[in-house]
Amino acid sequence: MSVEAQRHQNEIPTLCYDPRLEPFGGCRLCIVELEGARNPVASCTTKATPGMVVRTATDTIEAYRKTLLEMVVGENREVDVSPLRGYASGELTDLRDRYGINGTRITGATSGTSKTDENPFILRDYELCISCYRCVRVCAEQEGDHAINVMNRGFHTQITTEFDGLLKDSACTFCGQCIQTCPTGALADKKALRAADEIADAVPDKTRTICPYCGVGCSVDVLTNNEKIVGIHPAMDGPANEGALCVKGQFAYDFVQHSDRLKTPLIRGDDGELHETTWEEALDKAAEGYRKVQAEHGRYSIYGVASGRAPSEAAYLMQKFIRVGFGTNYIDNCSRA
Structure with missing residues (x-):
């Protein structure tokens, strides 16, 4: 029913729903009035049928939702979190603001115990956890890893790894899926949070691009x-990944601004050391090397391997260079598999 509502641009609030996951019905925020039903029903787990009459925002339903949100907010250490924590980390914040909740009418103890982990990527701040289980479900349903699960019941519910150990010792591949689906920032991007103090309350700019690490x-x-x-x-909405990334695509971006990254071409001089030069001189030197190898050892002594981190146009030019320039098919690409 939630999908049908979205199709008709009728927004129904939720905290446990992720369109990539199977309906769960855990948060109960998406309850609606269904004509003929005794009690409100969860729209995410109720299938739409012909002739069904549904009311999504009556005064009674909105009062239920506000009370549920007050209970959730009252058990969390904080609701205002940095957008750097993750893609969905502001969902609870947005709902709190939408319903005008100040967090003082219903209060309780924090709902989880945070984990001090040695891994460099994922912060497990479970005092912000609301037990929506989106992280557990995305790990199982989308990644097939089952690296995290649920421990205990009721107020003592905790997201954990096998034997309650460290994340780096579990089956976790550090893809970051759990971070990006978490609606409260309980799971957060440690690397991104290094810049939290720099941007303060500002919202970082977003630029759509393609991950350079492989051919997917x-x-x-x-x-x-x-x-x-x-x-x-x-x-x-990425057509190739639909919200998924590997550990490199998610976290290995430091090379872009690394101090050791080359900014100008280098040529090894007679002294055996590398020296900065111009592109023209560097390309002439490379061409000279190719001609020398071909003259001494023949065309089959040259083999080209294109990088999966290069764009498709570069891969095309690479194979053209080998096939036309040397008349062989000695060309491969690290992303062909």
Whole structure:
């Protein structure tokens, strides 16, 4: 029913819903009035049928939703979190503001115990956890890893790994899916949060691009502040990845601004050391080397391997260079598999 409502641009609030996951009906925020039903029903787990009469925002339903949100907000250490925590980290904040909740009418103890982990990527701040289980479900349903699960019941419910150990010792592949689906920031991007103090309350700029690490072509949104990359969000509407990324696509972006990254071509001089030069001189030197090898050892002594991190146009030119320039098919690409 939630899908039908979205199709008709009728927004129904939710915290446990992710369109990539199977309906769960855990948060109960998406309850609606169904004509003929004794009690409100969860729209995400109720299938739409012909002739069904549904009321999505009556005074009674909105009062239920506000009370549920007050209970959730009252158990969380904080609701205002940095957008650098993750793609969906502001969902609870947005709903709190939408319903005008100040968090004082219903209060309780924080709902989880945060984990001090040695891994460099994922912050597990479970005092912000609302037990929506989106992280557990995305790990199982989308990644097939089952690296995290649920421990205990009731108020003592906790998201955990097998034997309650460290995340780096579990089956986790650090794809970051759990981070990006979390609606409260309980799971957060540690690397991105390094820039949280720099951007303060500002919202980082987003630029849509393609991940350069392999030939799949995953769409990503690069988060920047003052032209500096501070994080990566997977594109949920990316045709190749639909919100998924591997550990490299999610976290390995430091090379872009690394101090060791080459900015000018280098040529090794007679002294055996590398020296900065112009592109013209560097290309002439490379061409001279190719001609020398071909003259001494023949055309089959030259083999080309294109990089999966290069764009398709570069791969095309690489194979053209080998096939036309040397008349062989000695060309491969690291992303062909």
